[in-house]
Amino acid sequence: GENVEQHPSTLSVQEGDSAVIKCTYSDSASNYFPWYKQELGKRPQLIIDIRSNVGEKKDQRIAVTLNKTAKHFSLHITETQPEDSAVYFCAANMEYGNKLVFGAGTILRVKS
Amino acid sequence: DGGITQSPKYLFRKEGQNVTLSCEQNLNHDAMYWYRQDPGQGLRLIYYSQIVNDFQKGDIAEGYSVSREKKESFPLTVTSAQKNPTAFYLCASTWASNTGELFFGEGSRLTVL
Numbered sequence: 320g321e322n323v324e325q326h327p328s329t330l331s332v333q334e335g336d337s338a339v340i341k342c343t344y345s346d347s348a349s350n351y352f353p354w355y356k357q358e359l360g361k362r363p364q365l366i367i368d369i370r371s372n373v374g375e376k377k378d379q380r381i382a383v384t385l386n387k388t389a390k391h392f393s394l395h396i397t398e399t400q401p402e403d404s405a406v407y408f409c410a411a412n413m414e415y416g417n418k419l420v421f422g423a424g425t426i427l428r429v430k431s
Numbered sequence: 432d433g434g435i436t437q438s439p440k441y442l443f444r445k446e447g448q449n450v451t452l453s454c455e456q457n458l459n460h461d462a463m464y465w466y467r468q469d470p471g472q473g474l475r476l477i478y479y480s481q482i483v484n485d486f487q488k489g490d491i492a493e494g495y496s497v498s499r500e501k502k503e504s505f506p507l508t509v510t511s512a513q514k515n516p517t518a519f520y521l522c523a524s525t526w527a528s529n530t531g532e533l534f535f536g537e538g539s540r541l542t543v544l
Contacts, residue, residue, distance in 0.1 A: 321490075325473070328471065353532070353533075355533075361537075362521065362535040362536060362537050362538060363474070363521070363533075363535050364535070365532045365533070368532070408473055408474060410474075417479070417481065417487070418476055418479055418487075419464075419476075419533060420476065420490075421466075421473040421474040422473055423471060423472055423473040424471070424473045
């Protein structure tokens with residue numbers, strides 16, 4: 320079926336280290352892959368997205384890579400800070416782009 | 432403050448009662464979505480609507496119903512047929528083509544006693 324798998328489910332890093340979260344998707348027609356950050360008690364917010372016509376996108380300390388052949392994409396956060404602590408969700412569009420399917424989420428803890 | 436508004440924020444109901452969660456947006460978005468969030472399971476799609484008077488079932492539609500009579504509004508009813516309704520419910524909206532940012536409401540936490 321249509322699904323997005325996300326790993327790891329929890330990730331603890333020391334402040335200043337890098338964090339990597341990986342996702343795989345099932346629908347080969349998917350062409351849009353966003354990442355959302357949800358802080359405790361708040362709504363999810365888009366932090367970065369990538370479309371299938373590019374392999375990598377960067378925005379300051381955040382980057383996303385996409386491998387369409389392998390159907391996986393990853394979020395990279397460099398120089399992590401305590402305010403990066405949150406739940407991160409990957410997603411992929413499916414059914415001809417009509418719906419967004421989310422991964423199960425990764426709890427990121429940045430220890431200072 | 433423009434955006435997407437959900438109400439109520441917290442709701443307690445007895446088993447067997449239907450409950451309706453409100454979602455209103457003033458972003459002129461065509462598409463609206465309802466997701467359910469449970470710990471460790473991410474965001475699961477309940478229903479979505481791309482246009483007024485039309486909507487489609489998501490992955491976990493059983494026990495839920497929706498309507499889309501106005502572009503701005505997409506209420507969700509949690510019926511007594513939903514076996515495990517206690518959860519955090521998120522409404523979201525975007526432009527018609529779902530290759531853009533989803534804007535989420537603040538969520539409604541439903542507890543069934």
